[in-house]
Amino acid sequence: MDIDFCSHHLLAYDNSIINDENEIKAKVEQNLPLIFSKINKLQKEKEDEEDIIYSVTNDNIFNMPRYSRIPKEKKKTKWQLFAENKLRMKKNKSGLIYDKVSKGWVRRFQKKQIKLNEQKNNFVHEYKNKEDIYEDPFEKEQEEKDIKKMKQKMRELKNKFDQKGISTEDIKYIQRQKRKRENLIDNLKM
Numbered sequence: 001m002d003i004d005f006c007s008h009h010l011l012a013y014d015n016s017i018i019n020d021e022n023e024i025k026a027k028v029e030q031n032l033p034l035i036f037s038k039i040n041k042l043q044k045e046k047e048d049e050e051d052i053i054y055s056v057t058n059d060n061i062f063n064m065p066r067y068s069r070i071p072k073e074k075k076k077t078k079w080q081l082f083a084e085n086k087l088r089m090k091k092n093k094s095g096l097i098y099d100k101v102s103k104g105w106v107r108r109f110q111k112k113q114i115k116l117n118e119q120k121n122n123f124v125h126e127y128k129n130k131e132d133i134y135e136d137p138f139e140k141e142q143e144e145k146d147i148k149k150m151k152q153k154m155r156e157l158k159n160k161f162d163q164k165g166i167s168t169e170d171i172k173y174i175q176r177q178k179r180k181r182e183n184l185i186d187n188l189k190m
Contacts, residue, residue, distance in 0.1 A: 003031050005038045006061040012038075013062070077159045 004013045012035050018024055042054045076084075096105040099114050101121050106114055125137040158168065 007057040008060040075163045077163055
């Protein structure tokens with residue numbers, strides 16, 4: 001029986017059944033010259049007298065298994081789709097920006113940002129006619145920032161759920177079920 005030889009991976013495979021150890025030696029003696037003849041067919045040319053070059057072909061007979069699964073293509077987030085369709089990203093942004101308040105160049109993204117400088121210089125707050133005098137404006141400003149952060153976090157979570165194919169209705173249903181269970185446990189404890 002002829003052996004299967006893959007010139008892409010340099011593999012030889014003989015699927016005949018072997019019963020004795022003596023048959024193993026006989027098969028090796030029978031198949032070894034065949035393997036060498038197949039390898040010699042791959043010989044391309046001789047460089048000088050010592051070097052022999054062999055060319056490996058793309059004929060793949062054996063499908064070698066992968067170690068892990070082929071990764072699934074991830075669904076793009078809303079931001080990625082928007083960035084591809086609408087935005088044209090600027091590649092080079094300068095790291096420094098001129099700040100009118102400090103009258104000098106400040107870093108765009110690091111410690112001494114323009115926003116921080118503006119906040120430091122905005123230490124006096126004038127009340128308008130409609131505003132409550134007894135309410136702390138800086139505390140209110142901080143609350144607004146916290147609300148913005150929370151809304152941003154919610155948008156990020158919603159995008160992640162959309163990317164994984166989970167709808168917001170499913171999440172609301174799960175939350176309702178948890179509340180019902182917690183109420184039932186509280187009622188049983190009483």
